Amino acid sequence: MKQTEEDLELDLDVDADLDDDSEIDIDLDDDDSDPKRGGILQSTSKRVRMIFSVMASPNRIDILRILNSKGPLTYSELKSLAGFKSKKESGKFAYHLRKLLRQSLVALNKSERRYTITNLGKLVLSLARQIEERSIIESGKMYVRTSSESIEEFNSHKIIQSLVREGSLPLELAQKITEEVENRIYKYQTTYLTGALIREMVNSVLLEHGHEEYRNKLARLGLPVYDVQEMISNLDDVDNGAEGLLFNTGQKVFAEHLLTNVLPKDVADSHLSGDLHISNPGVWSMIPDTIFVNIKELIEDGVDLGGKYLDVSRIPASKQLDEITSSLSVVIALLSKEASQEIVLDGFVALFTKHSKSLPELEQKLTDAFATASTTSKYNKTSTNVSIRLQLGTDTKIIHSIINAYKNYVAITPIPKIGLIIDADKGKVSDVSQAVAEILSIGGKVMFAKGQTSSYGITNGSTKASGPLSITLQSVSINLPRLAFESNKDETYFRARLALLMKPALASMALRKKEISDLTRRGLNPILAKNTQYMQRSSVSLVVNLVGLKEAVFNILGFQDNKEGRDILHKVIETAVDVGAKKGKELGDTVAISMTETEGSGRFATLDGEKYGKNSSLNSMDADFYSQGIVINASEVSDYTNKSEPISECNKLSKLLNGGLLVTLDIDKDAKVEDIKKSIEKASELTPAFKPTRHTAICGECGFKDEQFDDKCPKCKSPYVV
Template sequence: METEPSFDYSQLQQRESRKGGVLESASKRVRMIFSVMASPNRIDILRILNTKGPLTYSELKALAGFKSKKESGKFAYHLRKLLRQLLVALNKAERRYTITNLGKLVLSLARQIEERSIIESGKMYVRTGRQTIEEFNSHKIIQSLVREANLPLEQAHKITEEVENKIYKFQTAYLTSSLIRETVNSVLIEHGHEEYRNKLARIGLPPSDISEMLSSEDATRSGAAGVMAKTAGSVFSEYLIFNTLPKDIADMHLAGEIHIAQPGAWGLLPDTLFVDLSDMEDGSLDLACRHPAVARFASIKTADDMLAALPVLIALLLREASAEVVLEGIAPPLAKAKDTDDLAAKFARALVSSSAAAAGAGQQQQQPLATLVVPAGDTAADAKQLNALLDGYRRYVDATPVPRVGLAITHGGKLKDSIDHITAAVRSGGIITIGSNDNNNNTARSSSGIRKTMAATNGKGSSSSAAMSLQALSINLPRLAYESNKDETYFRAKLALAIKPSLAAMAMRKKAVMDNARRGLLPAFSAATHSMQHATSSIVINLTGAHESVFSILGHDEANSGVEVMQKVLKTAVDVAAAQGKQLGEDSCGVAMIADDSGTRFAALDSEKYGKVSLLQSQNTTSYSQGMTLNGKELDKKQQLAAECSAIDKILNGGLAATVDVTDLGAGEAKSAIEAAAAELAFFRPRAWLAVCATCGKKYKMSADRCESCKSPHRLLTTA
């Protein structure tokens, strides 16, 4: 059995005291320590103890590489040297060795000597982003300047020579690729080469931002996946603003003249996808070699087939849209279910299974929606099936603090038998939209109001079952109104001028998204549309703050000419967009008024630019209006509100977010409001705002100060 050396420190100290009654002289002590440092094996032992902490004799011997019995004597010799110079200490009670403070000092000195020797030898080593250490090579800087920044070779040599001189003046052995890149960029700026510097700039987050994110409760609420998604979104947002967009468009966005929503996904994904499952070949989704870990389903023929496939389809397609996926064609297979009570239960379970996919799909703070289109038929059997789906949907909503799956109900005027079920789902916080299939409004809309018609016809009148919409660019109408000196004609002229670069940016985006689709970034959508051969696409410009612009800033009276002026402004926008689109070679360009995050941002920036926006203070809000919101209480009393909304909906070929607010209404009043809206409006969303407790996740009334379940005063957010 191997025995470790034994050392008696008391005898050692007595022996030293007898030699002179004092410790060894400083010079001799230093020489002895340097003799210990002369051995790489002893330096390794110090490094192991410094990293691993207290170790037993056997553990330290094995980690130091002395594994055979023949090497035991050599290891004991090196350890004895370290113990005698008090660089290592032995805890006799635990029989473990530790590095002393003097040993740590010696180890640090050895490291500094090693790094200084590298500098003096003229060699420098780079810690690269590929997690390797390589000898510094200036030729790689030249290659990077030519390949990444397209800098002429002669200039690249001159810049590299200057960078190399600066690096050697740094006198540092810990050289990183990011430090080299920063030095190159600083030299480029000094020489006035800003355009080359922008191509070489590294995109990412500073360490302080990452630390702040990790300590933020909001950022970590969705776990590690949410943190990584937020980080990726920040990287791609910066890439878009400073490397992809033309400078004039980027400046318009940064100045608050326009707003680009979802910038992290702007050049990668479309905003809204429309997919008709009934048009999939043989009812199957042929993913080929894409998503090999996803289970395949052969066909969708029965209700059980659809309910099994639905979570998979939602999970796949939500990854490929930044705002919403609208699924049509789910009703025919579900209509084959014989037991409606069983259908309600199974539909609820399918939506619950889909909820995890809906929560994890979003790349931005605003998670995307999955909207399922269900028609309201003419017969009692149709009504019974719709009610079963609504009951199942309500069970999902009741179990989900913030639901991200919605139902879009299309009807031909026969909703009477389902109004109670619709009202109950809305009052629970469900995302329900209601659209008429009369008067050529028979194509689906997203929950935000975006029309499939705009994309599906491709401007040529021919219909398509699959479509994508790109709508994440909004124009700040109040800003244009402020700068128009209350001149309505000048205001419309400025709007026309703003539409041109906005459409150009969207056309550029469309090309990037389509190129990415061809590269395979939209595999599920491509599979559902047969390699996108049957899919069409549209560009939509969003208008924010129309109400404030016309009525508050330009000063038109709602009771007199205000409504006509509003319609004239919107008609101008639609006509200009169509004309400019044709010049760009885009036949399918529309204008919409939908809700995104631009209203709050525009209002904040305008408050900084023009002082506090008094019109927002008078309305007790911090955001400009988006779309149209109708108070459910006033629908019966003020029928002209519905007429105005319908007129605007007909003008806006891109879509309108029409909301009927039933938050403060009882069940009977909410039901009456929904019935009245369904009779007057081609499309709307009845909405009951609910608060969500940030502590327990339960929903409760907005009017309550505290959670009704746990009494917490902290609100997470309001339902979608």
């Protein structure tokens, strides 16, 4: 007749009351019959042997460990946790538990029907652990899963070597820390020993001993398991496949490295607190923000990739139209990997001057080249922009072919990465305004500017009209409203705080320039290094961006938006420019001040809202970000003259800011092509540089954008509107 689990448990209750003499598993070779021994000694020896016989079973040690960590437990709970899950194993489990009960290592609370470990059981468990630790130490058979994807035998000397090599610890201290870590490893009895876990223990011991500076050198950079899982689960923000996930993950690691190990602590703290904002910290030390490059020189000379990009077809010096356009798409894609924000291509019209007799072919091949080149790198939320600079007044036919090719490209690309920069210094905007208006109506990107200027309004900082290569580093923005809050409405103190904050910010930018130069020289950016004689011929300017100037002066310092208030606003810019010039001379670098777009604007507003109250900084404005540059309403521009207040102020700021000012011409989403054309022509008469922007609805499901829509896509009926 088979016993049920309840019957077995009942048997255990009865057996638990039996005398120890009922134990029959006694060593037959015992010598307790020696008449010289006393009764007490004989009984104690027998008791110890019985306890050791209990310890001989791994199952019984497991039961003690479970009760020690999770008890008191019912019979069923204990049986399940101990791994005896089938009915066939019930008798075996009851046998082991009976042994433990008889030796008083486990006790049963009969009223609650729960089992607990006794003090004697805890002592036995501790002894078993010590024996295991000692045997592991002497046998050396503990294995570590390393970060290099291998399993190796645990070796404490490797910890010592790591402490000395990575953390620069003195050998004696490294040995002392390692000994304590080793003891903890054996004490915790972890079943999954990894290199990361050992490093955690090392860092914990270092902190306990007050060695924070060593711990910072040895810290492991990376993402928590939860964050990685969240990235995989939320793929709506990833629009370029697995590459997007890998980019995001890698940048988080390098951003953490930048803030903990590269930047001076005061600069890192200023970024984290919201006094400063560093854009694209994941690639901050690796690649510049904006590159101005003469594409004609690059393609006609042939691109030398050296030993890099061995899987990319080599690009010889190009002469024929087919060769030039195919080389163009490859060069754009490769150059985009070497800038985080924008590539500005000069010499574009001159590149195609010899091919003016085959304009239809040129237009088609350029459209194809743009489409191929649009698979540029994505180091931030938006891809690296590519801007083609066209100087009006040169070869009109080539310019129109380029513009038409660009329009064709925009029509087939929901969000174009390539844009146009129209330089009307020697020509008339009216020559291209119709085509540009059509391009803007379907979501194209166009900037109007004189001289070498990026689509963000950043100037190249070079005194030359058109150098072979110019680079700007413009990743640092200053939170002016935060400085104003902390200046107690004292305008002089506000400017003094601005000057103090700029000095470490510029010193960190000079450090960034050196880091990028070193990495480029060593081959990280092969096009910059091998094809543009980066170190010899390029000019590099450090640009500091001012955010929230209007909010700081008018909303927080309390000045009125009148002549007196604007004079203060100008004085703030002059202070920044003067400090930049002095610090630049000290560093041996060109320093410029700009007011342009940055994702830091929204971050600043959010942080200040949390710290001071939302409406305190934005003054009950609807926007969730601070002012960036100047915004002109396209519907009002026809009423303006050069002396109109918004225009005169805009032109005054343009002269003061030596790093560039972004002037946005805000076009209504319902504006017709003819309205856009008129607004562009009028704005070009009033200000030297401006960027027309018009919000275009794009279906996030199918990419449709052929017409304006609000609620849902007219093609696929999706409500997901970008």
